[in-house]
Amino acid sequence: MSRFFSDKYAALTPYVPGEQPKNQQYIKLNTNEFPFAPPQAVVDGAKTEAGKLQLYSDPECTQFIEKAAQVWGVKKTQILATNGSDEILNFAFMAFCDKNHPIAFPDISYGFYSVFAELNGVPYEKIPLKADFSVDYRDYIGIGKNIVIANPNAPTGLALSRAQVEEIVKSNPDNAVIIDEAYVDFGGESCVPLVEKYDNLLITQTFSKSRGLAGARLGLGIACEGLIADLNTIKYSTNPYNVNRMTMAAGYAALCENEYYKTKCAEICKTREDTSNALKEMGFEVLDSKTNFLFAQTDKISGKALYEKLKENGILIRHFNGGRIDNFNRITIGTKEQMDVFLKKTAEILKEKE
Ligand code: PMP
Numbered sequence: 001m002s003r004f005f006s007d008k009y010a011a012l013t014p015y016v017p018g019e020q021p022k023n024q025q026y027i028k029l030n031t032n033e034f035p036f037a038p039p040q041a042v043v044d045g046a047k048t049e050a051g052k053l054q055l056y057s058d059p060e061c062t063q064f065i066e067k068a069a070q071v072w073g074v075k076k077t078q079i080l081a082t083n084g085s086d087e088i089l090n091f092a093f094m095a096f097c098d099k100n101h102p103i104a105f106p107d108i109s110y111g112f113y114s115v116f117a118e119l120n121g122v123p124y125e126k127i128p129l130k131a132d133f134s135v136d137y138r139d140y141i142g143i144g145k146n147i148v149i150a151n152p153n154a155p156t157g158l159a160l161s162r163a164q165v166e167e168i169v170k171s172n173p174d175n176a177v178i179i180d181e182a183y184v185d186f187g188g189e190s191c192v193p194l195v196e197k198y199d200n201l202l203i204t205q206t207f208s209k210s211r212g213l214a215g216a217r218l219g220l221g222i223a224c225e226g227l228i229a230d231l232n233t234i235k236y237s238t239n240p241y242n243v244n245r246m247t248m249a250a251g252y253a254a255l256c257e258n259e260y261y262k263t264k265c266a267e268i269c270k271t272r273e274d275t276s277n278a279l280k281e282m283g284f285e286v287l288d289s290k291t292n293f294l295f296a297q298t299d300k301i302s303g304k305a306l307y308e309k310l311k312e313n314g315i316l317i318r319h320f321n322g323g324r325i326d327n328f329n330r331i332t333i334g335t336k337e338q339m340d341v342f343l344k345k346t347a348e349i350l351k352e353k354e
């Protein structure tokens with residue numbers, strides 16, 4: 001730390017992203033990326049814009065937002081596009097939370113929530129998941145704080161129903177409720193239809209998972225016009241050109257290819273179920289995932305040892321050190337071929353341990 005670093009950030013512990021190895025080829029099942037390359041139309045869209053990079057991007061993201069409004073069935077003024085959904089989450093913490101407006105979220109969830117709270121000087125309460133790792137929606141009823149919940153949750157993969165989320169939103173009318181739907185396209189129930197009814201609900205989604213654009217950085221928020229106007233105030237006070245030209249064109253093309261992504265997501269869900277069944281047969285406990293990853297443990301090998309052994313064998317999965325989830329690993333669903341290699345290696349590692 002230099003002597004210039006502001007006191008307000010001195011105690012900040014930054015988010016630690018999953019490993020992005022540069023020197024070795026791995027089967028990468030550690031950061032919940034989409035396992036298929038973008039369709040040609042998406043690549044072409046980005047390429048066309050690459051030739052215009054001397055010009056700023058459209059700060060209003062006009063064409064992209066028009067298309068997104070069509071796809072999600074909301075008004076253009078109810079959407080904000082951002083540089084990944086991490087950016088809209090941070091905007092939401094900046095816009096709606098402060099010393100007098102604390103926030104609550106599950107104790108086991110996306111690691112960035114506590115980082116954004118600390119970054120923005122927001123007091124936060126971590127509400128323990130139930131023993132089975134599910135969110136008890138009743139814990140949030142009338143809590144009188146802002147709320148952020150990943151639904152489906154990460155790294156557990158478990159989901160709340162729309163009706164349960166609605167109870168939370170309805171019972172906290174004077175607080176902002178942020179539902180992070182990063183993984184919703186893999187079997188969750190989206191709460192976008194609720195934004196018409198509730199002025200305190202913000203839904204965030206990402207193009208990083210079900211639309212395979214993690215490297216382009218594109219996310220969005222959907223809410224009533226008032227919340228989106230507030231988030232725009234934050235955007236125009238930090239980075240008006242937050243979505244670059246190539247990303248916006250790629251995102252637009254991806255929305256035009258919606259059917260392709262739906263088919264691929266269905267394929268990923270099928271591979272997820274097959275992988276889950278195979279792991280269970282090997283003696284793993286596997287949570288009921290509604291995402292593109294599995295959360296699994298076994299008493300035959302520790303979570304850390306399995307992670308390390310698989311890494312030695314060229315396969316990366318995600319292990320979170322410490323606490324109640326120390327024995328678990330989060331395994332991204334790759335292609336069928338990648339999962340076959342993962343299952344084969346895992347079986348071999350378990351056999352060695354016998
Ligand atoms: N929410 C959750 C629950 C996530 O797991 C992630 C991915 N790390 C994000 C949001 C952010 O994704 P991105 O910034 O790539 O849109």
